[in-house]
Amino acid sequence: MRALIDLAVSIELTSDDEIEPETATTLIDELAASLEDLSEAERDELIDYIEELAAATRDRDRREVLQDLPDALALTDD
Numbered sequence: 001m002r003a004l005i006d007l008a009v010s011i012e013l014t015s016d017d018e019i020e021p022e023t024a025t026t027l028i029d030e031l032a033a034s035l036e037d038l039s040e041a042e043r044d045e046l047i048d049y050i051e052e053l054a055a056a057t058r059d060r061d062r063r064e065v066l067q068d069l070p071d072a073l074a075l076t077d078d
Contacts, residue, residue, distance in 0.1 A: 005050060008073065012065045032074040043075050
């Protein structure tokens, strides 16, 4: 699961010069779609794990992306 999260963070942190914004959005959307089948318990566990990673990182940009990742991956009910 860590590799999946690292991939999503890398996509989010990549500049527009390195990857087209439309491509980045498509990749994140496809990743979110692949997580749709998670049970509520699995979703909660993934969100908790992402929050732990965010709390543990010293890199401000990475922390901000991690904090926004549950929403970006449609893991929350918002």
